[in-house]
Each structure stands twice: as structure tokens, then as C-alpha cells.
Amino acid sequence: MKNIFCLILSLILINLSGCAVNPATGDQDLVLMSEQSEIALGRKTNKEVLQHYIVYDNPELQAYVNGVGQALAENSHRNNLIYRFTVLDSKDVNAFALPGGYIYITRGLMAYLNSEAELAAVLGHEIGHITARHSVRQYSATQLTGIGTVLASIFIPGMNQASSQLMQVMGTAFIRGYGREHELEADKLGAEYVARTNYDAESMLDVIRVLKNQETFETQRANSEGRETRIYHGLFSTHPDHDTRLQEIVAYASKYQSQPDSRKGEAEYLNQIDGLIFGDSPQQGITRGNNFYHESLGIGITFPGNWNVTNLPNKLVITAPQGAATQQILLDDINKKISPKAFMIQRLGLKNLRNDQPLTINGLDAHTGIATINTGEGKRSARFTVIYFNHQAYILVGVSKDPGALSHYDAAFMETARSFHQLAGDERLLAKPLRLEIIESTEDTNFKSLASQSPLEQYQEEKLRLLNGLYPTGEANSKPLLKIVN
Ligand SMILES: [Zn+2]
Numbered sequence: 041m042k043n044i045f046c047l048i049l050s051l052i053l054i055n056l057s058g059c060a061v062n063p064a065t066g067d068q069d070l071v072l073m074s075e076q077s078e079i080a081l082g083r084k085t086n087k088e089v090l091q092h093y094i095v096y097d098n099p100e101l102q103a104y105v106n107g108v109g110q111a112l113a114e115n116s117h118r119n120n121l122i123y124r125f126t127v128l129d130s131k132d133v134n135a136f137a138l139p140g141g142y143i144y145i146t147r148g149l150m151a152y153l154n155s156e157a158e159l160a161a162v163l164g165h166e167i168g169h170i171t172a173r174h175s176v177r178q179y180s181a182t183q184l185t186g187i188g189t190v191l192a193s194i195f196i197p198g199m200n201q202a203s204s205q206l207m208q209v210m211g212t213a214f215i216r217g218y219g220r221e222h223e224l225e226a227d228k229l230g231a232e233y234v235a236r237t238n239y240d241a242e243s244m245l246d247v248i249r250v251l252k253n254q255e256t257f258e259t260q261r262a263n264s265e266g267r268e269t270r271i272y273h274g275l276f277s278t279h280p281d282h283d284t285r286l287q288e289i290v291a292y293a294s295k296y297q298s299q300p301d302s303r304k305g306e307a308e309y310l311n312q313i314d315g316l317i318f319g320d321s322p323q324q325g326i327t328r329g330n331n332f333y334h335e336s337l338g339i340g341i342t343f344p345g346n347w348n349v350t351n352l353p354n355k356l357v358i359t360a361p362q363g364a365a366t367q368q369i370l371l372d373d374i375n376k377k378i379s380p381k382a383f384m385i386q387r388l389g390l391k392n393l394r395n396d397q398p399l400t401i402n403g404l405d406a407h408t409g410i411a412t413i414n415t416g417e418g419k420r421s422a423r424f425t426v427i428y429f430n431h432q433a434y435i436l437v438g439v440s441k442d443p444g445a446l447s448h449y450d451a452a453f454m455e456t457a458r459s460f461h462q463l464a465g466d467e468r469l470l471a472k473p474l475r476l477e478i479i480e481s482t483e484d485t486n487f488k489s490l491a492s493q494s495p496l497e498q499y500q501e502e503k504l505r506l507l508n509g510l511y512p513t514g515e516a517n518s519k520p521l522l523k524i525v526n
Contacts, residue, residue, distance in 0.1 A: 082140030156305030
């Protein structure tokens with residue numbers, strides 16, 4: 041499955057071990073890593089993943105996903121491994137596997153699945169990456185050709201502490217997949233495990249449809265908003281829509297079914313995800329209209345009206361219409377007792393800071409000024425503001441797309457900076473998350489009326505259709521149970 045992602049990792053040293061018979065495919069592989077090293081790599085990387093992701097706090101749901109996963113793993117080519125299945129508290133639509141048996145699925149992806157068989161298809165695909173030792177084979181190929189992991193360059197000069205570490209882990213996860221051949225192999229193995237566990241192997245295709253529809257929707261939105269598409273499960277783009285090889289794989293897999301009737305488990309699955317957090321979680325901060333609230337950091341910010349907000353793991357990005365300007369907000373520890381101005385010069389390396397002045401923003405110490413920085417599109421003058429709160433520095437960086445247009449957007453950048461404040465009591469109530477609710481449909485249920493009552497911001501109808509596997513034109517009364525958002 042194209043879109044579902046696979047972590048390839050910033051890697052540790054390995055033993056040379058030459059050719060090995062692949063446990064899942066039976067082929068001879070040139071593999072530079074022993075099984076012991078492979079498992080050690082997974083164990084180490086799992087700890088890194090858990091530093092950057094939060095495990096979703098719902099033991100019942102974790103047990104359910106684990107149960108589905110264990111049944112599949114038992115029917116896999118490497119059932120001597122111990123597998124661990126973890127639901128991550130992330131709104132991103134993603135799943136990935138680490139060598140040695142660690143498999144993760146985000147609640148963001150779970151929200152869009154519609155049956156236990158689709159969940160099995162996702163987990164089966166990830167098990168396939170592990171049984172075919174893809175991370176190891178990919179790493180071997182990388183070693184041989186001398187291509188190192190290419191990391192996204194860091195936007196801010198001198199910013200190389202926690203946020204860049206996070207970028208390294210996230211960057212490799214988000215930028216790279218296993219490539220088309222390995223993805224198809226994982227699909228083939230996954231479909232086999234799904235069928236052997238008596239789920240409907242067709243659910244592989246259903247999952248791909250779910251993810252493809254999201255891609256279509258995101259592309260349309262991006263075009264109408266005049267911005268680049270943001271597809272984090274980036275493997276989508278490398279795969280054709282109607283994949284005949286994949287359809288053959290699925291048809292072939294059905295022969296592994298030991299019972300004539302395969303299971304879909306729609307009601308079981310929907311019952312399990314009733315109440316699932318949808319979208320932003322309180323731990324990551326919640327966007328409501330033009331406001332961003334972060335309950336645990338205890339801060340709130342207001343953005344210009346028609347700008348778009350994207351909450352990434354390591355920063356907030358707000359974008360003017362047509363992408364004409366962006367402002368990023370990053371966070372880092374203050375370690376030495378230095379002024380915000382000294383922080384800008386010493387920690388951010390802004391040697392050419394100019395037109396700068398100290399500020400007090402809603403009672404907090406701050407400093408603002410202009411500096412020239414290198415961006416992906418060349419040199420730009422940027423508006424920097426550093427605000428101190430709770431021994432942490434909030435770094436706001438605003439740039440315009442047109443090199444000469446900073447003055448045009450500077451007032452908006454400053455307005456955002458001046459809105460930064462400590463959360464007040466009643467604002468904390470607004471920082472509560474949205475949740476999925478499962479309802480029964482009637483003949484009269486339709487997406488138009490559901491959308492009119494939905495707290496979702498923008499594109500309510502499209503989003504509800506996507507959630508229910510009925511995008512772009514399906515109607516709500518065609519399914520007995522429906523997901524809505526409350
Ligand atoms: Zn994959």
C-alpha cells in the first residue's frame with residue numbers, strides 16, 4: 041500500500057553477514073545485517089519513536105489493535121518474532137514498522153478505516169515489511185551505493201538542538217518510503233496474512249481507496265487555496281491509481297483463506313473507535329478558528345483571519361493566502377540566563393540582526409528585529425521575535441515569498457507575536473479535542489444536514505464523506521452506522 045509508510049531509520053553500525061535466504065520470499069538477498077543486529081536496531085529505534093510520539097491513552101483500544109495484529113503475525117512467515125502493535129496519538133494518517141517486530145498505527149489513520157478487515161490490511165502490510173526484512177535490505181542497498189539519508193535542511197541557522205533531532209526522525213519517516221517493489225511485496229505478504237486470518241483480502245484495496253481519496257481531496261484543497269499539497273504519508277504519489285498488479289495480488293491471496301466466509305467486522309471496528317480523538321490533541325495543541333491553544337504549554341496565539349494554520353510535530357506554520365508569506369513558530373529551551381536579544385544572536389546565530397528592539401508582550405519578556413537568512417528560495421529578510429515563557433523561548437520567524445515584500449506582511453507578523461499570551465482559565469475549556477461518535481443512520485440521514493451541525497471547520501461535507509469511505513459522492517443513508525465528529 042503505497043501510502044502507508046515505513047520508517048527507515050538513522051542507523052547504527054551493523055555486522056557484515058553477506059547473502060541470506062529471505063524468510064518471506066525465499067530468495068537470496070544481499071543483506072549486510074544479521075538478524076540479531078536487525079532486532080537490536082528495531083529495539084533502539086522504538087525508543088526514539090516513543091520519544092517523539094505519544095502513545096494513545098486508551099488501553100482497551102490498544103488491546104483491540106494488538107489482538108488483531110497478533111492473529112495476523114501468528115499466520116506470518118516470521119511467527120517466531122514477538123510483535124508489538126502500538127496506537128500513536130497523532131492526527132497524521134500513517135502506519136509504519138521497525139525491524140524486529142515493532143508496528144505503529146496512528147489514531148489519525150484509524151479514524152478513516154471502516155472495518156476490522158481494513159485494520160488487518162494495514163497491520164498485515166506492515167508485518168510484510170518486517171517478514172521480508174525491507175528495512176535491512178534497503179539499508180544494505182543504501183550502504184552499497186553510498187547514498188546517505190538526506191535530511192530536510194533546517195530552516196533557521198544555528199537551530200540544531202531538540203527541534204532538529206526531531207526533524208531527523210520525522211524527516212526520514214515522512215520523506216522516504218521503501219520504494220515501489222518493496223511496497224508491492226509488503227502488499228502481497230500482507231494480503232496473504234489477511235486471508236490466512238480469514239479477513240477479506242479485498243480490504244487491501246479498500247484501504248488504498250481510503251488513502252487515495254484523501255490525496256485527491258488534499259490536492260483539490262491545496263489548488264483552491266493556492267498552496268503546496270501536504271501529504272505526510274508521501275508514498276501515495278509514487279503509485280498509479282488503478283494498480284493491476286495489486287489487484288492480481290489480492291485476487292491471488294484469497295486462496296489462502298481456510299474458511300469460505302471471510303470477515304469484515306465493520307460494526308466491531310466502529311464500536312472500538314467510538315469516542316476516538318479526532319484532529320488536534322490537547323498534547324499537541326488545538327486550533328480553533330484563528331486561535332491556537334496549547335493546554336500543557338499553557339499558551340495561546342491568535343493568527344490573522346484568512347491565514348492557514350498547520351500544526352507540525354516540531355513547529356506551527358501559518359501561511360498567508362496563496363502562500364505569499366509564512367510565519368513559523370518554534371520552541372526551544374533557554375539554558376543560560378541570557379536576554380531574548382542575546383538568545384537571538386547566540387543561539388539562533390542572527391549576526392546581522394537590525395532594527396531590533398526589546399518588547400513586553402502580555403507581561404512576557406521579548407525581543408524583535410529583522411535578520412537576513414537563507415531559505416529554500418534564496419536569501420530573505422525575516423522578522424524574528426523571541427518571547428520568553430517558563431524557561432522556554434518561543435521563536436517566531438516571518439518571511440515573504442517575494443523577497444521585497446516583508447514590509448507588506450510585517451504588521452501581520454507583529455500582530456501575531458503580540459497576541460502571544462498565557463492561557464486564561466476559561467480558554468482552557470476551548471482547548472478540548474474533537475471526538476468521533478458512531479451513530480445509526482436512517483433513510484433521511486444525509487451529509488448536508490450532518491455537515492450543518494458539525495463542529496468541523498471548513499469542508500464539513502467532504503470530511504464526513506472521507507471519514508465514512510463515501511467520498512466524493514456517496515450518501516450517508518447508504519451505511520447503517522456512520523462516523524460523525526463532535
Ligand atoms: Zn509500506
